[in-house]
Amino acid sequence: MPHFAHGDLIAVQTTQPLDRTLDYRAPEGGCATGDFVEVPLGPRKVLGVVWGPGEGGYDLAKVRAAYRVLDVPPMREEMQVFLARAAEYTLTPMPAMLRLATRVPGLGQDVSLRRVYTRGAADPDRMTDARTRVLAVLDEYQGLSFTLSELAEMAGVTTSVVKGLVKQGAVYEREAPRDTPYPRLDPDLPGKPLAKDQGQAAQAMVQAVQSGDYGTTMLRGVTGSGKTEVYLEAVAACLAKGRQALVLLPEIALTAEFLHRVEVRFGARPAEWHHGVTQTERRRCWKMVATGGAQLVVGARSSLFLPFRDLGLVVVDEEHDTSYKQEDGVLYSARDMAVLRASICSAQVVLASATPSLETWANVEAGKYNALTLTSRFGDRAMPKMDAIDMRDEELPGGRWVSPSLQAQMQDRLDKGEQSLLFLNRRGYAPVTICRACGEMVACPHCDARMVEHRFLKRLICHQCGETKPVPPECPSCKVEGKMAAVGPGVERMAEEAAALFPDARVEVLSSDMYASSRALQARIEAIAAGAADIVVGTQLVAKGHNFPLLTLVGVIDADLGLQGSDLRAAERTFQLMRQVAGRAGRADKPGAAVLQTFQPEHPVIKAILSGDEEGFWKAEAEQRRAAGVPPYGRMAGIVLSSPDVQAVFDLGNRLARADAPLRRIGADLYGPAPAPIARIRGRHRVRLLIKAEKSAPLQAAVTEWLASVRWKGDIRLSVDIDPQSFY
Ligand code: ADP
Ligand code: ZN
Numbered sequence: 001m002p003h004f005a006h007g008d009l010i011a012v013q014t015t016q017p018l019d020r021t022l023d024y025r026a027p028e029g030g031c032a033t034g035d036f037v038e039v040p041l042g043p044r045k046v047l048g049v050v051w052g053p054g055e056g057g058y059d060l061a062k063v064r065a066a067y068r069v070l071d072v073p074p075m076r077e078e079m080q081v082f083l084a085r086a087a088e089y090t091l092t093p094m095p096a097m098l099r100l101a102t103r104v105p106g107l108g109q110d111v112s113l114r115r116v117y118t119r120g121a122a123d124p125d126r127m128t129d130a131r132t133r134v135l136a137v138l139d140e141y142q143g144l145s146f147t148l149s150e151l152a153e154m155a156g157v158t159t160s161v162v163k164g165l166v167k168q169g170a171v172y173e174r175e176a177p178r179d180t181p182y183p184r185l186d187p188d189l190p191g192k193p194l195a196k197d198q199g200q201a202a203q204a205m206v207q208a209v210q211s212g213d214y215g216t217t218m219l220r221g222v223t224g225s226g227k228t229e230v231y232l233e234a235v236a237a238c239l240a241k242g243r244q245a246l247v248l249l250p251e252i253a254l255t256a257e258f259l260h261r262v263e264v265r266f267g268a269r270p271a272e273w274h275h276g277v278t279q280t281e282r283r284r285c286w287k288m289v290a291t292g293g294a295q296l297v298v299g300a301r302s303s304l305f306l307p308f309r310d311l312g313l314v315v316v317d318e319e320h321d322t323s324y325k326q327e328d329g330v331l332y333s334a335r336d337m338a339v340l341r342a343s344i345c346s347a348q349v350v351l352a353s354a355t356p357s358l359e360t361w362a363n364v365e366a367g368k369y370n371a372l373t374l375t376s377r378f379g380d381r382a383m384p385k386m387d388a389i390d391m392r393d394e395e396l397p398g399g400r401w402v403s404p405s406l407q408a409q410m411q412d413r414l415d416k417g418e419q420s421l422l423f424l425n426r427r428g429y430a431p432v433t434i435c436r437a438c439g440e441m442v443a444c445p446h447c448d449a450r451m452v453e454h455r456f457l458k459r460l461i462c463h464q465c466g467e468t469k470p471v472p473p474e475c476p477s478c479k480v481e482g483k484m485a486a487v488g489p490g491v492e493r494m495a496e497e498a499a500a501l502f503p504d505a506r507v508e509v510l511s512s513d514m515y516a517s518s519r520a521l522q523a524r525i526e527a528i529a530a531g532a533a534d535i536v537v538g539t540q541l542v543a544k545g546h547n548f549p550l551l552t553l554v555g556v557i558d559a560d561l562g563l564q565g566s567d568l569r570a571a572e573r574t575f576q577l578m579r580q581v582a583g584r585a586g587r588a589d590k591p592g593a594a595v596l597q598t599f600q601p602e603h604p605v606i607k608a609i610l611s612g613d614e615e616g617f618w619k620a621e622a623e624q625r626r627a628a629g630v631p632p633y634g635r636m637a638g639i640v641l642s643s644p645d646v647q648a649v650f651d652l653g654n655r656l657a658r659a660d661a662p663l664r665r666i667g668a669d670l671y672g673p674a675p676a677p678i679a680r681i682r683g684r685h686r687v688r689l690l691i692k693a694e695k696s697a698p699l700q701a702a703v704t705e706w707l708a709s710v711r712w713k714g715d716i717r718l719s720v721d722i723d724p725q726s727f728y
Pocket of ligand 1: 192193195221222223224225226228230
């Protein structure tokens with residue numbers, strides 16, 4: 001690490017939106033590459049990291065000095081490399097990247113520091129009895145620091161005596177972190193005895209972790225096949241080697257159950273990192289990850305940017321889950337960034353899923369990733385039996401969605417005291433509110449989106465921008481009263497229907513918007529798992545890994561829902577979601593069943609879901625994508641321009657389209673500009689361009705050159721999404 005003496009020129013990367021590092025002079029005491037520093041920028045103090053030596057080449061007299069080095073562990077070189085490469089890949093400016101790595105409360109302001117007191121170098125001008133006692137305590141406990149009240153109490157003096165000594169330099173006052181290491185996890189505690197295929201998979205992973213090299217492994221196995229038990233063995237091997245491990249989960253509500261499993265396996269709880277933990281805990285986690293006081297972190301995608309001292313293993317559980325793609329701010333895929341990060345720090349990656357993404361399959365096929373498969377459910381529990389209910393044959397009155405066939409099966413479960421799940425991936429009461437007099441639909445004033453009625457909250461909500469308003473008693477357009485009607489089903493409405501069909505059943509809705517906090521949601525999930533409901537109505541939230549041992553029937557209200565729309569991953573998503581939801585049934589000793597209500601039982605995707613022929617499905621899907629040259633067999637980038645001014649945004653789109661020479665040079669095709677599928681969000685008109693290139697094409701370089709060739713003024717935002725997952 002180059003060390004810079006006081007006054008040396010240093011380059012500092014700040015979190016401010018600037019397209020380069022800034023030069024400063026090293027502060028008093030000097031600094032080193034990687035140090036977190038506070039520097040002046042105009043009239044402000046901002047946070048930065050010493051990135052290397054200053055570049056010079058300008059008026060050196062104007063270079064200002066950095067204020068100070070922050071009392072936090074410096075950024076490791078490997079993190080600098082990771083951020084730089086992630087920035088390059090995602091075409092994200094470095095300051096935004098650095099913000100991801102410094103999203104920790106109090107890094108700059110030292111807010112949650114406490115003042116501690118140690119023996120200073122100077123002697124007091126005059127000794128008093130009280131002062132002598134203070135210094136005696138400090139001499140006796142040399143090397144330990146005290147808070148003000150602790151020290152005063154031990155010396156039997158008032159705090160003003162201590163403060164007097166501080167002024168004289170006889171006692172040294174400084175800020176020290178409150179944060180304490182996490183309890184040690186014991187990797188030597190025995191795990192569960194593993195089944196044969198589990199044991200083989202675990203052994204392969206343990207060996208990979210022990211090698212100390214980089215590698216990525218897809219761990220595939222149906223829900224309940226014991227993947228978690230297997231990768232916990234890899235975690236154990238990693239901890240035993242003295243390295244740190246990270247487990248990414250797609251949903252905060254899953255952490256409680258997982259923390260518990262870790263505690264059972266390793267004797268203590270790991271560190272947690274997601275937006276549901278307190279500021280103080282986040283800070284503690286960040287620091288302890290950096291100093292080695294945290295061996296294992298369980299977290300959301302942003303935990304990839306924690307300052308691990310020695311990361312040896314990253315597990316991405318439910319790796320296919322779309323929530324791993326960050327959809328605003330910095331657009332990155334946590335799965336891909338996990339692989340990048342691991343390759344830089346010689347760590348292993350485990351991508352676990354019952355239904356891996358096609359990207360991961362393709363990487364296995366290409367020999368880049370290893371593959372391990374668990375073939376059966378643990379203890380030979382059968383996968384649920386899957387059937388379609390052909391909705392064309394069912395008699396259903398308007399405004400009702402539970403077919404008589406499904407109803408009969410639910411009744412059967414009720415009679416046996418077992419649980420049923422009605423799955424519908426639509427929050428709220430009804431997706432559309434329409435005036436029966438004039439046909440007007442209630443739309444969001446800021447977005448090109450309908451407002452969704454949430455009866456539980458007694459409001460209409462825009463799922464794009466969050467705008468809410470009460471359900472109007474009269475039509476906003478024709479002013480006729482009492483004609484506003486809900487059209488189509490949402491989970492709340494399904495719950496109403498279930499309650500009407502089964503008046504004695506306990507019906508419960510599980511949807512993220514119905515709980516004030518993730519803790520409340522977790523608590524409710526645990527209660528339901530323990531039997532607090534007979535019928536659960538849920539969104540995709542319930543598809544993600546929760547254990548409901550009493551659940552033996554899953555009814556998918558609308559299996560066709562995800563197949564509409566033009567998303568290139570529509571088939572993949574539907575397949576994954578349906579298999580995942582079905583996997584909720586029959587986890588304990590009772591066999592489960594899953595039924596799909598569909599109007600197109602002969603659709604190839606529906607047939608693949610029902611037959612469970614996963615390999616067949618992926619092969620067919622892969623062939624189609626290969627033929628179309630789309631991901632994972634081709635590359636894409638999405639560009640969204642947005643502005644309050646619709647003309648300006650189309651003009652820029654057209655200018656970009658005309659300037660496509662750098663894209664053509666790499667053989668890429670440019671589509672658009674076209675109105676984005678959601679053409680207006682928060683009052684901004686949205687226009688999209690789509691780039692398609694061959695897999696080996698240098699896409700980022702070409703896009704950078706292309707965008708740099710066009711300038712614009714005014715309030716137009718441009719976002720680049722490399723490997724887009726959604727096309728809204
Ligand atoms: P997955 O992660 O594949 O969904 P889990 O690891 O959660 O599967 O395992 C499903 C259930 O089976 C869990 O309740 C788990 O505790 C149990 N289980 C898995 N493997 C074993 C084992 N070897 N011995 C005992 N119980 C196991
Ligand atoms: Zn809106």
